Amino acid sequence: MSNVVEAVRKNLDLTQNKTLNVLIYEAFRKTIILGDIPADTRINEKVFAEELNISRTPIRLAMRQLVTEKLVEHVPKVGVVAKGIRIKDAYEIYDIRKSLDRLATIKAMNQMTEQDFEKLKELLEQGEAYNKADEIELLLQNFSDFNAFIYEKSQMLRLKSIVLDLQAYLVYFRDIAIRSSKRRDKALEEHWLIYRGMKTKNVEQITLITHEHLDRSLQFILAEMERRKID
Numbered sequence: 001m002s003n004v005v006e007a008v009r010k011n012l013d014l015t016q017n018k019t020l021n022v023l024i025y026e027a028f029r030k031t032i033i034l035g036d037i038p039a040d041t042r043i044n045e046k047v048f049a050e051e052l053n054i055s056r057t058p059i060r061l062a063m064r065q066l067v068t069e070k071l072v073e074h075v076p077k078v079g080v081v082a083k084g085i086r087i088k089d090a091y092e093i094y095d096i097r098k099s100l101d102r103l104a105t106i107k108a109m110n111q112m113t114e115q116d117f118e119k120l121k122e123l124l125e126q127g128e129a130y131n132k133a134d135e136i137e138l139l140l141q142n143f144s145d146f147n148a149f150i151y152e153k154s155q156m157l158r159l160k161s162i163v164l165d166l167q168a169y170l171v172y173f174r175d176i177a178i179r180s181s182k183r184r185d186k187a188l189e190e191h192w193l194i195y196r197g198m199k200t201k202n203v204e205q206i207t208l209i210t211h212e213h214l215d216r217s218l219q220f221i222l223a224e225m226e227r228r229k230i231d
Helices: 003-010 022-033 045-052 054-067 087-109 114-132 136-155 157-178 181-199 202-228
Strands: 072-075 079-082
Touching: 003 022, 003 045, 022 054, 022 136, 022 157, 054 072, 087 136, 087 157, 087 181, 087 202, 114 136, 114 181, 136 157, 136 181, 157 181, 157 202, 181 202
Parallel strands: none
Antiparallel strands: 072 079
């Protein structure tokens, strides 16, 4: 089994309650984003189907979706070729997120009730408990829940959709970064500072901490991309 096929196989979690089409798509997506199928590598549907012992249909459907996400492309006389995420893409995504996250947080704080702030505080306290217990998977979900809560309370549905779409490209790298205990501790501290800035309606603090929070996250992601030799 070739290295790229083996990489996809490792990311293919058949225990999940999802259709094979979805599982194949998610496995290819994760493998390409993490650079385990290097950019410019041809993806041969026939080879993958044979080595993974599945039909070509779910692979073909996965490629169609990945073309729309610009993670692969059709090259004339060659076939489907991986594009992936590059370092310049990470910078672009985080520049956009700085603006959008700041906007969402300010909009949310001006519309949140005391009960909402209490729920956000409970999320942070739960995150602290997960971190102390070294429950990394639960902490990752907690961080996602923290962000999702703010996006929801901003009542800007289009903004929420845009941010989540952007975040999806780098979520695998983010998860790798958060597995560092040093980064987990700092991220929790930054979430508390964002919460306090929202409570006091301190726009300057929110802007500063949101940008610093995302900059630190980006640095971990860039380090991982460089380690994986993604240019």
